[in-house]
Amino acid sequence: LVRLRRRLSGSNNALSRGLLTLLSRDKIDEDTWEEFEDTLLTSDLGVKPTMELVEALRARLRVEGISDPSKARGALREELIKLVDPSLNRTLGTTRSQTPAVVMVVGVNGTGKTTTVGKLARVLVAEDKDVMLGAVDTFRAAAADQLETWGSRVGVPTIRGAEGADPASVAFEAVKAGIEAEADVVLVDTAGRLHTKTGLMDELGKVKRVIERQAPVTEVLLVLDATTGQNGMTQARIFAEVVDITGVVLTKLDGSAKGGIVIQVQRELGVPVKLVGLGEGVDDLAPFDAEQFVDALLS
Numbered sequence: 001l002v003r004l005r006r007r008l009s010g011s012n013n014a015l016s017r018g019l020l021t022l023l024s025r026d027k028i029d030e031d032t033w034e035e036f037e038d039t040l041l042t043s044d045l046g047v048k049p050t051m052e053l054v055e056a057l058r059a060r061l062r063v064e065g066i067s068d069p070s071k072a073r074g075a076l077r078e079e080l081i082k083l084v085d086p087s088l089n090r091t092l093g094t095t096r097s098q099t100p101a102v103v104m105v106v107g108v109n110g111t112g113k114t115t116t117v118g119k120l121a122r123v124l125v126a127e128d129k130d131v132m133l134g135a136v137d138t139f140r141a142a143a144a145d146q147l148e149t150w151g152s153r154v155g156v157p158t159i160r161g162a163e164g165a166d167p168a169s170v171a172f173e174a175v176k177a178g179i180e181a182e183a184d185v186v187l188v189d190t191a192g193r194l195h196t197k198t199g200l201m202d203e204l205g206k207v208k209r210v211i212e213r214q215a216p217v218t219e220v221l222l223v224l225d226a227t228t229g230q231n232g233m234t235q236a237r238i239f240a241e242v243v244d245i246t247g248v249v250l251t252k253l254d255g256s257a258k259g260g261i262v263i264q265v266q267r268e269l270g271v272p273v274k275l276v277g278l279g280e281g282v283d284d285l286a287p288f289d290a291e292q293f294v295d296a297l298l299s
């Protein structure tokens with residue numbers, strides 16, 4: 001939380017700066033609203049959420065008779081929390097009565113997929129769960145090596161296939177091994193080459209179908225690099241078309257992310273941000289919490 005605050009607060013972050021423009025003025029007039037709107041638009045919040053926030057807040061301050069910016073903080077906080085939506089179910093699908101729960105992790109290479117799988121395994125191990133990893137990117141041997149390294153760091157086994165093997169067959173083997181070992185959770189790290197949309201669609205769709213011959217996929221997490229802004233949004237749309245995403249992991253929120261992407265991605269995909277990555281280390285993964293996020297922005 002402290003780290004989130006340090007990263008997202010004040011001058012570090014575009015969304016935070018945008019929000020604080022409103023609170024730092026002498027009075028709230030037309031110019032203030034215009035400036036507020038402009039700064040929000042540069043923060044990856046997207047046009048529609050920006051307009052909604054401005055409208056809701058204007059109406060509210062009018063009704064409540066607030067013109068003093070220093071008194072607008074509470075209203076801003078509440079309207080923003082509504083936008084981030086604390087009512088979304090952010091519980092991870094890592095529990096299942098009949099084990100194992102299967103979590104597929106998808107996303108473009110370089111977004112932090114493998115790192116996220118490693119960190120998530122760590123979180124689950126700390127919850128006393130037996131975890132198994134599946135390295136389904138058979139195209140790059142380095143990808144499986146990297147996952148295996150994470151596996152040994154966290155103390156969980158990694159199932160991998162030969163280079164060039166069919167990704168779906170490796171996924172099948174990983175889940176089979178998970179069932180045999182009575183693991184609680186199998187985390188499946190998939191390939192993220194955006195070569196062609198159909199290629200990706202075929203591959204991810206097949207991986208999911210083949211896994212589901214043995215056990216339901218309880219969660220499909222899309223990993224997005226929060227620093228990539230609108231590019232990230234484009235990726236998100238493509239993945240959402242090819243596989244049913246159940247949650248988003250926003251990585252690199254410790255980097256140069258502008259922050260607004262949280263709201264935009266939830267809106268567009270209709271699924272919650274469930275986890276955030278706050279660094280490269282093994283403990284740098286945190287559950288996403290709407291109120292904490294907003295408080296970090298406003299601090």
Ligand code: GDP
Pocket residue numbers: 107108109110111112113114115116146192251252253254255276277278279280284
């Ligand atoms: P993949 O290709 O999607 O599997 O991506 P990797 O897991 O290999 O990560 C790509 C790079 O991003 C690596 O250098 C990671 O250390 C880094 N990375 C991943 N998550 C985070 C994060 O939350 N914050 C920061 N700063 N770096 C991250």
